[in-house]
Amino acid sequence: MPSSISSSSQSMTPKTKLTNLERKEQHDQQYDEHEQEISSTSSTFGLYDESDADKAYLAKSKLIAEAIQSIGFGKYQIGLFFVAGFGWLSDNAWPVATSLILPRLNEINGVHPPSLKTGPYLILAQNLGLLVGAAFWSISSDIIGRKWAFNLTFLITGIWAIIAGSSPNFIALCCFEAFWSFGVGGNLPVDSAIFLEALPSSYQWLLTVMSAWWAIGQIIVNLISWGLIANFSCPTNTSTSTSTTTSEVCYKSDNKGWRYFLFTMGGLTLLMFSARFAFRVFESPRYYLARGDLIKTIETLERIARINGKKCPITLQDLQDIDELYESQSQSQSQSQLNVKHNGNRLVKEKLSKYNLSHVRQCFKSKRMTLSILLVVFLWGVIGLAFPLYNAFIPSYLESRGDANKPLTVHETYRNTLIVSVLGIPGSLIGGILVELKIGRKGTLFLSLILTGIFLFGSTTAKTSNANLAWNCMFSFMSTIMYGVLYAYTPEIFYSQIRGTAIGLAASFNRIMGVFAPIIAIYADLTTSAPIFVSGALFIFAGILSLCCPYEPRGKPSY
Template identity: 40%
Template sequence: MISFFSRTREATSLAVQWSSPKPIRWRIVCAWLSFYNALLAAWNDEYRIAALIKLMYHLAAREDGVSAVYEAKSRLVNEYLQTEIGFGRYQIQLFLLTGLGWAADNIWLQGVAIILPQIQKELNPSRVEFTTLSLYVGLILGATTWGVLADLVGRKLSFNITLFIAGVFGVAAGGSNNFTTLGALVACLGFGALFLEHVPRSHQWLLTLLSGWWALGQLLASLVAWPLIGNFSCEDASFCPKDSNMGWRYTFYTLGGVTLVMWIMRYVVFDLQESSKYLIARGRDEEALEVLQRIAAKNGKTLTLTLSQLQSVSGTVPTSQSSKLSTAQILVKAVSSFSFSHVTPLFSTRRLAINTTLTILIWGLIGLAYPLFNGFITLYLTTQVKDSDGSVSTTYRNYSIISVLGVPGSVIACLVVDWTRKNPGKFSLGGRKLTMAISTALTGIFLYLFTTSTTNAAVLGYSCASGLTQNAMYGVLYAYTPEVFPAPHRGTGDALCSAFNRITGILAPAIKIVTTNADGSASSGTANGPIFVSATLFIVASVLMLLLPIETAGKAAL
């Protein structure tokens, strides 16, 4: 009898833990299972455990849009990542390689913005802004394609092929006479998804630090362009022929070569593993365990998790038959089974639907706000101050300084992003939502102040301040977004956010076209129009961030 009541308390505690965020009907079921578990306890411990696991996890799907079996396995993997595998050599190398992807992403975003004045002089298009427009069309295709494929065929393939495409076509674009196809060459922004899934809970703040690579990508692009465009372009001429305007081509050759080197490093220097959680979601438990064992060995650790333990969660029986599939088989199976099954779970409950909708909307607002200022920042730096010399060298020098100041933004975000509120009833800094809301609001304020600048020092100062807060904002947002989506649908969730971000970004060159002449000239009030819109959108986005119902600080990603 003592054993009966002891096990009743044990099971009831477990049921309350699992059922606390659930509707009342789920709590009733959990209470019934607690009593059922206690009865079984006096009969057979082994049968009790198996029956409880099967009933608890097969009875209903979770509110966060994942299957009950997947959640159980994911929590088991998270526990072993935290306690046995830990943070070691593999995660450090993965951080570096993922960072290279983020850097490459911004290299091409900033690279296109940097060369616009030279394209105007050489190719003389009717509107040079159409170059940015074509870029964003390609970004939409890349964001949706690679994000969805990450959930269908795995993170590893999508993770590697994007850099190769960007590098090859980036070099090719340097020798072309138009940039219509350039938009299709930029990889999607989903590089943090894979990194997240093999990082223990205690080190998931490194996702925020990844945004430092974004700033490094911008810095690299500006440092490459500064000497090349400055020395191989026409300073004042309205028309600059190809022979005298090779600077932007040399810039693209260099950036394309750097991107290809990054891609080679992923194969030669580092043995990238597939996401174990992706494999679990696809029912490939044996391969998932092999991945975890290789990661543990890389870190010099021993993994005690067995296949029988992993499969006992779903009640399946281990089999000696290998379930490995070739890349071709994976592609065929993925295409044949494609559906919206990865989209609907993101809206499966009211709470998750609200959070998903707000997250996508936030990405959309920032997708328009960011390029409205940063996509044409070289023009603003040149025209904001009337007595500025406007030289190429001065413009790219200031641009490089702004890029340097973006790196500390990631560090600052890392310091506060995992602070949780010890007393929910009192206001305190910390957490994902509040950190990114404050940094986003500050970005809008600094952009408003930028429009009032009349000196070189003020223009540079407010630009640096906004660069710092923008990078902090992006760092937290990039960490929050994949964390809030469960791994089976994480790539799709990221794809929806990234696609909407790019779709709204298309409006940025349209607004720029409306507010400026074809030669880029505009009155002072009109020229500040895009900046006012950008600042307002940042402020609105910060308010929506505070309304997000889900906080992920201090929690392990599923």
Template identity: 40%
Template sequence: MLTGALFWGLGADIIGRKYAFNLSLLICSIFAIVAGSSPNWIVLGLFVCLSAFGGGGNLVLDTAVFLEYLPSQRQWMVTMMAAWWGIGQLIAGLFAWGFMPNYSCESAETCTYDNNKGWRYVWFASGSLVFVMSILRVTVIRLTETPKYLMGEGKDAEVVATLRKIADKHGRTCSLTIEALEACGVTGTAQERRASVTAHAKKRFSGGEVWTHLKGLYATRRMALSTSLIWFSWLLIGLAYPLYNVFLPSYLASRGAEFGQDSPYITWRNYTLVNFCGIWGPLLAGWMCRQKWFWGRRGTMIIGALLSMTFFFAYTAVRSASQNLGFTCTVNFCLNIYYGTLYAYTPEVLPSAHRGTGNGIAIGLNRIMGIMSAVIATVADTTTPVPIYICAALYALMAIVAALFPFEPFGSRSS
């Protein structure tokens, strides 16, 4: 996922959003299906990596593509789009809840191919669903290149054609003309206009291209501060979110064992319910982002982070099965208020010509800390409250960083 975020993030700034957006999801789905047929751990690891390479890149592009098509007064919808995380995790939880308890062996000594197909069914079902969606992207949505990317390329005619196509599709009028765009300051022949574009190096596929996009993210002091704080926030959430969410089944199983509810059925049922609650966090965050009294995106992130911190600390005092499920659902709801808003805020404040690179590096840093979370969880032991305390402290730090962000997208248009 780290490699995918960096590769497809930079690739979206070089070859365009359209191809990276479609190819990354297709790769993810195909190798997810194949992973279900793996004969051993090594082969399974290979196909999971290849699937994650596509999935990690697609996550970078969802927000960029959606944002670059949205009218400025609808930018808050990017935050609400994060609700689909919860929906996806809910579906995965339902697959696991249905297959794992009924088609899994009880111990390594009794496992055979025939009595341990539950995990295979989860991969087959999940991969097939995503494969269908990736085909629908090409056959039904028929995504064209985003106007903002085309603008960065100096392709004025294609910008106008794309916007008019959207207007015609929805029964609207579009008064924009090529002459109107050129009146904004671009002159000369088409070849000269392409040569004047500063979003790329002289050679697209070179180290200079990477350097051009990195410089664009640090063009001014304020932008440099913004980029650095955003990346630092993704480092923090990259440690806290996987530390809690990836190891959530371990927490649920260990806590369930304390209360006499240690069956796989209960563990995966609770996992499904927790992810159902995670759907609503980004929806609330989207509404909060539109309200002045919540201080826009930054205020929403501060509130989400502080609420997450509070309930993380409270979760360590759980003493019953109902409290275990209730607090876990609440934590997932609150942390998705913060995460969903950061997910949308990042592309909103990054310059469009370098948005893929900046977003890719942000999520790449997130993946690096996700790797570290596995190490910390191993050392700290996920059956104890220690990882929960770590997460709570990290969310407190995230709230402070959110308050320091120099840009607030509320009421303004993204670049």
């Protein structure tokens, strides 16, 4: 009996070894075929090549992109278009709101700047809040996820805006302005990422069209200000000096328009915050993939597919098979993250412990990626200085450019500002068409920046308020195209692992340069055309700079 067992064991051993050998050869053959596929074409990973990121990650990202394309554009993406669009709305509405209330802060017994030259300190407080918010929310979205930042930014903005409406003095208003701007600063960096990462590649042009919400935000804020500030404010020729007659002095009780305005805007922001809870937004599947959590990646794709009435075309095994092909590069990382269960505290601790400067270093992983991040950050910075010089003081500028140097009335000022805002909507739609043509994102960005600068130069030749209004309408049209493309191009060219960090670097430099605009306003005469010339020149310089960017994402999926 023992001899028969021994004989059987000896007969089984060669077969077992042969089977293992066959499996190894099959695995090696699959790996070699995959490597040959990568080396045979530079477009295997679409916009990127193996020098830009880890090949295993890019291969899985490509599979996710194909899955989202198969699931298609459906109910989930339509709902996300609206709730994410609120971020664009808020990003433009609040800076415009600041410029609208600034000329009305002239109460002798309430909120007023210590002097005319210190008025721009309110703009400075806003830009400091936007700077901190842009850096914090965009970088934290790579740590704790997009969803938390997506919701909390609106809650913070709404609460502090309502509190600001009760400000007892100018210093308090500046502080509250910085606090609500901290929330506003995170809107676009986070919202653009969460929307892009749920879009099929054939619908990525919608990211440019999202700038329509930017124009809608400006329209809404001007309509509200026209109804409240224009009707519940002191006349523009009032004074905060006690040496003037009573009829010329503005008292707090007669100047509640800007307070009503902030209460209304804060309440509207909280309503949009509530709408984001009514529509269930899932964490980005590409964020989970970037963190190595393949289980949640598939779960999220399945949820999106169910809402769209489709089936998820890939499984967990498909992603794990890719890891096996690149076992030497990613096995240990993937396996450790697959073992993480739904333990909230442990998951947060692990996320925080894993975040370090590696995210920043990945932005400089290859020569093309390094050139891209440097150019994009510098581009955002130049525009960040140019735009506030024009936009932050447009109501005051329109007033000073009235017929025969006669200041416009409050109603005329807000009417003209509203007209300028409306022109942004067709601009965003045309921008969405242009980015899909042969000129692509880079060509559209170049043309819109150059024309924006030219129109600003042209506005200095206006002799009447109507001529000045026409120039500003053309500026609004082109600048909406420009911002739409810029806000779409930036998240498109950076893959999900570093998207939040890259956008954070760009947005932060944009806000840093924006801080200089009110400082210039403090020491410069803004009733002259000098700021317009500076702004126009910066836009033209940015247009030339945009042609040097190495990536063109038209027709290629973003990972």
